[in-house]
Amino acid sequence: MQVLRTWECNIDKEIKKLKQRLSVLDGFSNQRDAVLKIIRDIQKRGDKAIVSYSKRFDKASLLPAEFQVKDEEIAEAYKKISLPFVRSIQRAITNIWTYQEHIRIRNISPLKTHGVVLDTVYSPLESVGVYVPGGAASYPSTVLMNTIPARVAGVGKIIMTTPPAKDGTIPPERLVAAKESGVNEIYKIGGAQAIAALAFGTETVPKVDKIVGPGNIFVTLAKREIFGYAGIDMLAGPSEVVIVADDRANPSFVASDLLSQAEHTPGIAILVTFSELLTEQVLVELKLQITNLKRRTDTKRCLDKFGIILLTKNIDECIDIANTLAPEHLQIMTQNPRNVLSHIKHAGAIFLGSYTPVALGDYIAGPSHVLPTGSTARFSSGLSVNDFLKRSSVITYSKSALKDACDDIVEISKAEGLDAHTRSIQIRLNKEKSKSLK
Structure with a gap:
């Protein structure tokens, strides 16, 4: 990891560089034309275009009749996973449901004054499309974090799209998570073509009112282009964490959290501290811990490219940097984390104390792990049940x-x-x- 001391460099310039790294769409303008071509092709040719792009990008030869996952495939998926996994998914669903129900906006009493009645009515969206990325991991957690808030809101129909493997299959963990979450229909379609299909509908894929869920840059660009035809949650970039730690922080804990972020490949991992000793200890721990990881080669490459330690003069400077970066995940590992919290203005999700790693939020705590990235936490929030509700004013x-x-x-x-x-x-x-009228 690169180590920068704020008193030895132009910190404003370095922060600007960091924010450019965090930017959702910076440097990807060349891909826009390709995405637009895919979107227009889906609008024009529908299922035929999906067949072509699935073969081209996913190397999967699927006919329209094979797009939708069948009940037998889901039943077979249950045979391939363990009972403890199902139970863990169910516990996670319970936690997510409980939290989302707790924060759900309720209809309020009418405002009445001298012959005027002003009501506010919240109603759920009719249909939602959930995009779940493919790649090296199976991402059952992404299914839960996008689907359960929609169900708590009362969304009538939840459609899931996800990239298939070359043989046209979907990982069993993803299918089981979808079934347990109450997804109505699952389609074996990935990339920008999936977003276009959900936005405009095809002969096989139904059109939805809103599309949620993270994806690669092509998915993100497609979401930006179709906005207006359907709603979207956000434009999500690479995952990121900023850890604010003092000289009391446990270096092994800090290192493990930096590595868990770098494991996303790409995942941006930033430590901000005023402790030289902690910095030295964390660097040692990183070398020790990374040797035990299954994905150590990719994780090390990611940490070398996107990892950074910012050494500051004091805790106040740490807080200023954290607020400037407005990170997706902010971990506060200090002697009094709630005191630091009182000075934090911008973050997607905040994790307090030594025993609250980001992994808790990723999998089971309750708030959705779909969070604003690239400093967009300055003006936006993480996905929640309330993103699936519409507000109507009623005037009498x-x-x-x-x-x-x-x-x-x-x-x-x-x-x-x-x-x-x-x-x-x-x-x-x-x-x-x-x-x-006469």
Whole structure:
């Protein structure tokens, strides 16, 4: 890992470089044309285009009739996984459901004043598409973290798309997680073509109202392009963690968390501390612990490329850097983590204390692990049940209440030159008689 001392470098310049690394779409403008071509092709040719792209990108030869996962495939998946895995998935679902139900927005009492009744009604989306990436890992946790909040909201139909293997199969862990989570339909489609299919619909894949879930840069670019035809959760970039630690932090814990982030390949791992001793100890621990990892070669490569330790003058400077980076995951391993927390302004998810690793949030704690990346935590939040609810305002005025509001509405609508707006008020109060048709 690179070590930078804030008093020996232009820290503002280095932070700017870090933020560029964290950027969701920086440096990927060349891929936009390719993504647009895929989207337009899906719009034009539907299932035929999906067949072509599945063969091209996933090396899977699937006919439209084979896109959707069949019940027999799900039943077979259960035979391939262990009972402890199913129980762990079920416990995770319980925790996620409990937390999401706890934070769900409730309908509030109407606001009533002198003939005016103002209501707010929250209603669930009718349909949602959940994208679950493929790759080296199976990602059953991603299924849970996107699906359970939607179910708690009361979404009527949940469609999942996920890339198939070359033989057209889906990892059994992913299928079991989908079944346990209550996914209605699963389709063996990945990449930008999956996002386009969910946004516009094809002969086989139904159109949905909103698309959620992380993916590679092509998936992310596709989500950006289809926004407006369907809603999206966010534009997610590489996973990232910032660890703020003092001289009391356990170096083996800190190193393990940096490695768990680098294991994402790419995963951006940043330690911010004022302790020279901790820095030295963490570097030693990293060398020791990485030798025991199954994916040690890729993890080391990722840590060398995206890992950094920022040595600061004091804890205040640590906090300033954390707020500037506005990370997806922020770990606070200090003597009094809640005191540091009180100064934190921006983070997707915050993990307090030595015994709260990011892995808890990834798998089982309850909040969704779908979080804002690339400093977007400055203005956005992680996925939750409330992202699957729509808010409608309901307005009721009595005649007397309309009369009280009349003069103000007329003044404003006249200033805007909108005569019909003025008339729509006056005609109800007999201030301008309607002309009957003869």
